[in-house]
Amino acid sequence: MSAVLTFDDTDPxxxxxxxxxxxxxxxxxxxxxxxxxxxxxxxxxxxMGTGISVFGTITRQDLFSAPISRYQLxxxxxxxxxxxxxQTVDAQYRVRFFSVTSLKPGVHTLxxxxxxxxxxxxxxxxxxxxxxxxxxxxxxxxxxxxxLPSSFSDSGNDMLGAIVGGTLGGLALVCLxxxxxxxxxxxxxxxxxIEEPESPKGIDQMRSxxxxxxxxxxxxxVIPSQSTNSLPxxxxxxxxxxxTATGSYPQPAPSIVGxxxxxxxSDLWSSVKGPRMSVANPGFIPPVPxxxxxxxxxxxxxxxxxxxxxxx
Numbered sequence: 001m002s003a004v005l006t007f008d009d010t011d012p013x014x015x016x017x018x019x020x021x022x023x024x025x026x027x028x029x030x031x032x033x034x035x036x037x038x039x040x041x042x043x044x045x046x047x048m049g050t051g052i053s054v055f056g057t058i059t060r061q062d063l064f065s066a067p068i069s070r071y072q073l074x075x076x077x078x079x080x081x082x083x084x085x086x087q088t089v090d091a092q093y094r095v096r097f098f099s100v101t102s103l104k105p106g107v108h109t110l111x112x113x114x115x116x117x118x119x120x121x122x123x124x125x126x127x128x129x130x131x132x133x134x135x136x137x138x139x140x141x142x143x144x145x146x147x148l149p150s151s152f153s154d155s156g157n158d159m160l161g162a163i164v165g166g167t168l169g170g171l172a173l174v175c176l177x178x179x180x181x182x183x184x185x186x187x188x189x190x191x192x193x194i195e196e197p198e199s200p201k202g203i204d205q206m207r208s209x210x211x212x213x214x215x216x217x218x219x220x221x222v223i224p225s226q227s228t229n230s231l232p233x234x235x236x237x238x239x240x241x242x243x244t245a246t247g248s249y250p251q252p253a254p255s256i257v258g259x260x261x262x263x264x265x266s267d268l269w270s271s272v273k274g275p276r277m278s279v280a281n282p283g284f285i286p287p288v289p290x291x292x293x294x295x296x297x298x299x300x301x302x303x304x305x306x307x308x309x310x311x312x
């Protein structure tokens with residue numbers, strides 16, 4: 001529901017140009033009025049709303065001529081109108097001089113000009129019709145004398161709130177985008193680490209050995225080849241028959257050498273008569289027959305007494 005705000009002629013939101021005089025009586029709004037008889041004198045009011053009405057006083061016909069005034073909105077000649085008052089034998093109060101409705105919501109300016117050089121123009125009050133009680137008001141052409149209406153303050157606050165809200169929303173969107181990018185990057189890196197795990201340190205070392213990078217620092221174990229060194233076999237006169245090796249496992253055949261040119265052990269075996277044997281495996285000496293024992297006399301076995309005879 002639209003509201004109507006009333007402004008007296010003395011309101012500082014209304015500016016007057018030319019010669020104007022204050023007056024008033026008990027039948028006029030707020031008991032005040034303002035008048036002029038100077039042609040071209042004007043009054044101007046800037047308001048926010050959808051309509052405006054102007055009220056004034058008409059003197060009785062025996063005093064002055066009828067007032068003639070012109071009304072123009074927003075300095076547009078197509079929105080101009082003229083008013084000629086109708087006098088009677090008595091004065092008329094709170095008469096509507098001009099009225100306009102269904103204006104586009106917003107700020108408008110109304111200019112009132114006196115066009116009579118014989119009549120007197122009396123202005124009493126103004127009614128401004130707005131969208132609602134908080135959306136109407138009057139703007140003065142003299143900003144230093146009139147504060148801005150509350151509707152302007154509300155619109156300014158709304159605009160400031162919209163700017164702040166848009167800024168905060170933009171910052172929130174930027175932060176959310178950065179968080180999403182970091183999350184995607186971390187997830188991609190983690191998936192790559194899972195698909196290609198880092199090789200352990202020991203495997204890297206083995207790879208380096210296989211590649212030959214560490215071959216110069218490793219000395220392999222070498223099994224010694226067959227040696228031709230001759231080991232002297234001592235002889236003994238304890239047995240008259242040669243000793244034969246027993247066992248089911250195969251043994252490498254020894255190589256019998258009549259003499260040895262090796263200097264190793266020459267002093268130890270210089271007094272021992274007999275052949276020397278070279279063994280394929282220097283770590284193992286199998287039993288061999290001793291030919292030097294054949295000259296030893298066989299031990300004589302004693303004759304045992306026959307077993308006794310038992311008679312039943």
